[in-house]
Amino acid sequence: MIGPTFRMATRRRSHAVTAALTALAALATVLVACGDSEGNARVAQDGDKVQVHYHGTLDDGEVFDSSRERAPLPFTVGSGGVINGFDDAVRGLAVGESVTVRLEPADAYGERSDDRILSVPIDQVPEGVSVGAQLQLSNGLRATVTAVSDETVTLDANHELAGKALTFEIELVSIE
Numbered sequence: 228m229i230g231p232t233f234r235m236a237t238r239r240r241s242h243a244v245t246a247a248l249t250a251l252a253a254l255a256t257v258l259v260a261c262g263d264s265e266g267n268a269r270v271a272q273d274g275d276k277v278q279v280h281y282h283g284t285l286d287d288g289e290v291f292d293s294s295r296e297r298a299p300l301p302f303t304v305g306s307g308g309v310i311n312g313f314d315d316a317v318r319g320l321a322v323g324e325s326v327t328v329r330l331e332p333a334d335a336y337g338e339r340s341d342d343r344i345l346s347v348p349i350d351q352v353p354e355g356v357s358v359g360a361q362l363q364l365s366n367g368l369r370a371t372v373t374a375v376s377d378e379t380v381t382l383d384a385n386h387e388l389a390g391k392a393l394t395f396e397i398e399l400v401s402i403e
Contacts, residue, residue, distance in 0.1 A: 268321035268322070269321065269322070269402060270318075270319050270320060270321050270402075271304050271317050271318055271319065271320050271321075271399060271402055272304060272305075272318060272319075273304050273305030273318070274303065274304065274305060274306075275303065275304045275402050275403065276301065276302075276303050276402070276403040277301070277302065277303075277304055277317060277399060277400075277401065277402050277403070278299035278300065278301045278399075278400040278401045279294070279299055279300050279302075279317060279397050279398060279399055279400055280294045280295060280299050280300070280397070280398045280400055281293065281294050281300060281313075281395050281396065281397045281398070282294075282295055282395070282396040283393055283394065283395050284393075284394045285391055285392070285393065285394075286391075286392055286394070291388060291393070299400045299401075304317055304318055305318070310330070310334065310335050310336065311334050311335075312328065312330035312331075312334030312335055312393075313328075313330070313335075313395060313397070315334070316328040316330075316395065316397055317397060317399060320397075320399040321399065322399055322400070322401060322402055323398075323399065324398070324399055325396065325397060325398040325399075326396075326397050327394065327395070327396045327397075328394070328395055328397070329392060329393070329394045330392060330393045330394075330395065331392055332389065332390050332391060332392060335388060335391070335392070335393045336386040336388045336389045336390075336391070336393075337386070337389050337390075338389060338390050339385045339389045339390035340385060340389070343383065343384040343385045344373075344381065344382070344383055344384075344385075345370070345381070345382045345383075345384065346379045346380070346381050346382075347379060347380055347382060348378065348379060348380075349375070349376070349377070349378055349379055349380055351380075352372075352380045356372055356375065356380060357372065357375060358372050358373060358374065358375060359371065359372060360372045362382065364382075364384065368384050369384070370382035370383060370384040371383045371387070
């Protein structure tokens with residue numbers, strides 16, 4: 228004959244097993260939602276809206292940009308919203324993963340081009356413009372004033388990071 232103590236212990240064990248199975252089922256649901264049907268972590272792919280933190284440096288160690296002190300950068304993978312090499316580095320990352328990549332100019336802002344150096348009459352730029360000033364051209368590009376004479380102003384429409392290799396430390400924060 229089974230006594231009341233044994234029945235009570237069995238009931239407690241049964242409740243504990245039920246609670247454990249419920250917790251495992253919930254965990255499996257979360258894993259599937261965050262990954263594939265086998266519970267593998269979901270990775271960023273074209274069309275995903277992602278958020279990343281990044282830290283960018285030049286070969287000499289100079290920091291040219293970082294999101295560490297501000298909100299993560301949101302973009303859609305494969306949409307052209309970021310430079311190609313950055314996009315490629317994020318593709319395949321799971322949330323929480325980090326990668327460090329060094330991008331050659333071709334995968335970043337391209338090589339510097341003499342075709343983007345313009346000389347324009349001084350009367351076509353704002354009065355009092357000086358070397359180092361940033362101007363927006365009629366086509367939407369930004370240009371830096373590199374020289375000013377009595378008659379002309381020289382503008383450089385190359386991106387400031389053109390011709391430079393860039394190193395990024397990238398952490399994938401979220402995937403939508």
